[in-house]
Each structure stands twice: as C-alpha cells, then as structure tokens.
Amino acid sequence: MLILLLQVGCYLLGGVGAVALLAILISLYKSKPYPLITRHKDEKFFLDTDTIKTVEFPSLDDSPTLELSVIVPAYNEEQRLPAMLDECMAYLAQKTEKQPDFSYEVIVVSDGSSDSTVSVALEYSKKYGANKFRVLELVENRGKGGAVRIGMLSARGRHLLFADADGATKFEDYEKLAEALVSLAPEWRHDGIAIGSRAHLEDESIAKRSFLRTILMHGFHTLVWIFAVRTVRDTQCGFKLFTRATARKLFNSLHVERWAFDVELLYLAERLQLPMAEVAVRWTEIDGSKLSPFWSWLQMGIDLFMIWLRYMVGAWRIVASEKKKN
C-alpha cells in the first residue's frame, strides 16, 4: 500500500515538473528580446484643465524643462489618493516658496481604474493647473510597472520620482533622496538612482506582522538576492528617484509590468553599473493594499526566477547596453 502511494506520488510530482518545464520553455520561446512599448492613442494626451483642450504629452527623449516630475501610479485609488496628493502638493508648494527656481509637475497615472480615480485626480488638475498637475488615463490595466513606465515616458523633469498613491512614505523625505541623488549625479545627464528604503524598519515591522507574512518576506528577500539584486536591501519601496538619463535607459529596457518591475529595474541598474544609493525613509503601513499576501508573492517569486532565466539565456536583452555598443 505504502509503495503504491509512493509510486503515485512520484508520478504526480513528475507530471507537475513536466508541466512546469513545458510552461517555462513556452514562455522562453514566446519572449521578445526587447520590450514592445505600446500606447493607445488616447493615452498620448492629457486634458488641459485651463483651456479644456486635450494636449499631447511630451516625451522622455525631449530635453527636460522642470526640476522634478512626480509619477503616481493609481489603480482604483479614489479613497487613498486625496490624502497623498494633499501632502505632496502642500510640500511642493512650500518648497517653491522657499526656493522660487524649483519647478515641478505631478502626473497621476490611472491604471485602467474602474472607480472615480480619474475624476478625483482631475479635480487637482483644475485646482493647480495642467502645468503642475496632469492626469494620464490608461485605457486598460497594465500593472504598477506599466503605469509607472508610461508616466515616466511622459514627464518633463530633470529628476523623476515615482511615489505610491497611498502616501505610505512621508513625502518630505524626497528631500533626502534628492540630496543623495545629486551627490551621485550632479547633472540630469549623469546616471543615478536614489532608492527609498524601509530596511531600517525591518525589526519593527516583523514585530507587527503575522508569522506567515514574515516568512514570505524573508523568502522573497532570499529569492531577490539569489536571482536578481544583491546590493539593495529593500527593492520594493514605492519611492524611487531617477535622473532623466537613467530613467531613459531603464524604462525603455523594462519588460516586467507587474509587481516585480522594481526588481527588474534594479537588476538592470546593477548590470549597467549605474550609481545607486539606498536612503532610509519614514513609512506608515496604509490599509487597502491590493497585494494579496500569498498569490501576489507566489507570482512575484515566479517573475523573479523568470527574469533571471530570460536574461541568462538571452531571451531578454538590455536596450541601453545595445545602444552603448553602437
């Protein structure tokens, strides 16, 4: 009886292994070496709330005309967005008062939201004007990485920050990131990334988290270390600042549009040897996360392995390094 059970077990395991291997091979075969960045024609325009006309977004390839672009990916964020935007706009206005040559824009990218995220964001655009505040509405949901990318490709800043819509990071800490970035890269044409980090809060967060979440977190960190990024402790914090030169390289090379996009970005940055600094930020856990603990983490684990494998076998290539060669 025991032997029979063992035999059945072996067949089952073999079956699952074969199916997984087949899925991996199919996915490698279907991979395109360079990302195909498509953009629906409606996604190329924003509503100028001053003139009530639609205007075409500029391109990341253009020269910068502002100091800072803040990209806020937002998927069904009608509830959490206002608090974040109030904090962010108040900080930026105050900074401009102290430093009149500081200029900025905020771009909210609604990631195919089905709630009133777009109208909530448009109210801000009306209040602050379309030069300071723009809304980019994606026709379909792409995932956080996809939303951040399209926002970056439409921005005007010498520096570009992406910041989560839930306001988990204290916006003021942008100041610390900017300082770190300028010491890595004095000009926008230079490469550099300042990475918001919660690594210093790890002990505190373990005390608050459930046992399962703590295990998942350590498992995830280990997988990130094995497959992708060795020099950054917190790859997932939604608060990262790039110079324009680096944003051009990374967001044109990015393949992953889902949660693991941060890992691919940092993996690319390590491969291209771009200067990076991890900067401690203040952070509050905000209710309403859309990451389901188990399935999102499993999906991220698979994504991590596939990032590593695809680059290893050359199924994915880096646009920026190919350009460097030419």
Ligand SMILES: Nc1nc2c(ncn2[C@@H]2O[C@H](COP(=O)(O)OP(=O)(O)O)[C@@H](O)[C@H]2O)c(=O)[nH]1
């Ligand atoms: N869940 C989810 N969030 C998205 C998506 N696209 C953009 N986002 C944004 O990604 C950010 C982080 O989301 P959140 O649910 O707070 O994740 P967590 O803080 O990592 O647990 C928020 O600004 C979301 O609005 C998407 O397709 N799904």
Ligand SMILES: [Mg+2]
């Ligand atoms: Mg969050």
